[in-house]
Amino acid sequence: MIFMENKHFIRTIIEEDIKSGKHAYPVTRFPPEPNGFLHLGHARAIIMNHALAEEYGGYFNLRFDDTNPVKEDTLFVEAMQADIAWLGCHWKHLLFASDYFETMYQRAMVLVEKGLAYVCDLTAEEVRATRGDLRTPGQNSPYRTRSIAENKTLFKNMRDGHYPDGARTLRAKIDMANPNMNMRDPVIYRIQRAHHHRTGDDWCIYPMYDFAHPLEDAIEGITHSLCSLEFEDHRPIYDWFVKHTDMPDVPRQIEFGKLMIADQVTGKRHIKKLVDAGLVDGWDDPRLITLSGLRRRGVPPQAIHRFIHALGLPKSQGDTDIQMFYEYVRDYLGESARRIHAVLDPVKVVITNYPSDTPETLEAPFHRDAPELGTRKIHFGKELYIEREDFIEAKPNKKWKRWALDVEVRLMHAYFVKAHQVVKDADGVIQEIHATYDKDTQSGSGFDARKPNGTIHFVEAHTAQPVEIRLFEPLLKPSSDPKAPYEARLNPDSRRTVHGFIEGAVIPHPHEAFQFTRIGYFALDPDSQKEAYVFNRVVELKSSFKPTFQNK
């Protein structure tokens, strides 16, 4: 597939800033709150922030926005680092907003001294009641006119733990009638005695996002602060805080559209519910689009990069079809994955004219178009397994390119075989297919006296390795009501386990994704034991095969 770097408006902004001399190079950051696991939606922010910095000679930081101790945990900071590193987006500095708590406090004090912030004694309910609503202006807090001296004392007392949780807040003094709700004297510090994952019990006051975030960016010298669209109307408050706290560096907030994937569970809190309820097997369940779930499923990070870059960085917001993502997974794996034979639903084939009870060994490339991937030994012998759906007793029509009685097909990388009779059980289910092979037709021999009806794959019965294979379907029922709660949309058959075989001489690398020839891409799951492999289906192969009858 043709792959080109998408043009987008943020690239234009950065180019202009460099040309005008405003910045020598961009400094970007990815600022997650460590309160859950990262998912495919976050990949856009991570990859784009990283790529933009890299591309224009700047650098990219990872900063944990850990200003709310009750929701955050070191478990998440570690998992996020692992996921981002796996994506290959290397950060220059690993930073924590909590490291700036002292600076933030000082800057808030600057606001107090300028008369731009005041300590408010209103309760949370009272603040809500006086904020007004979308079309009604709010009312000034009765504490808005406190003296600067009193505010300084009170704010210091807040920090020193003189008041109970929630008793007071520090608020910015802006405009209670502003049509932008964010400008109506937003709270910038709250009192909350909670154990912070890094600062422990050092603080009992914590800054709010609107105040903390711009300062974090400014402190780090971030030039272009990318965030998603819902923060667009926070930009005035962002700029207000940077300006009035006298920060020397002025970052610019730029908003882009979030990446939304249709019919997928996204949003850290939604995924957390499924995890907590045991409806999925943890944050790395392969049916989830968490980065760790995708990794476990076997999706290569390169595929995620291709997908993200193909989408670009738009300001509009639509629902992307997960199939488009899978296409990029196939795209990358198609050129890089080793191919091997595997049979998921085996039926036995007996080669009646095979002269020996010991299998012979043949050689086959791992990838026809990538010889550097090498070759492997495959076995052929008297007893084989093929895929049940590759055989039908009577060839139904000319388009049938698989096997049938009296039909000759090529067994890939081996010989032509012709089926003569079937053995069925009492229920009429085929147990064995009896066939003969033609020694002259060996793969690579150049034999071309006859054309086979088609090519199917097989494994040799005695050398094949039994494996467990997990087949995934969408976690949510397709086209279920997007407004319904996720719990009600769960697809009961989203995971199926089958037992099949892979060819005998292959030794997978850890986490390796293979192409099971003619079936799809399958990756080794960490549940695998030595000699007892477990494979996850990453994606199926595309197929233009359209059966015009029931093959049962």
Place this chain on the structure above:
RNA sequence: UGGGCUAUGGCCAAGUGGUUAAGGCAUCGGACUUUGACUCCGACAUCGAUGGUUCGAAUCCAUCUAGCCCAGCCA
């Protein structure tokens, strides 16, 4: 309803007054094929609506419509 934002083919998305309206995914034809895969050829839009400005508009103006976000001491 106050404020902010978005609307280009089934999906994603370029385009910022003069182009046959990029590209990817999907779809439909066809070629090739030791994977019904890959690859390769070919087909596939008048730009949310209406009215205006202009020699000329997806691009400018006006009005309208639809969708998203904002009333946490969350981020």
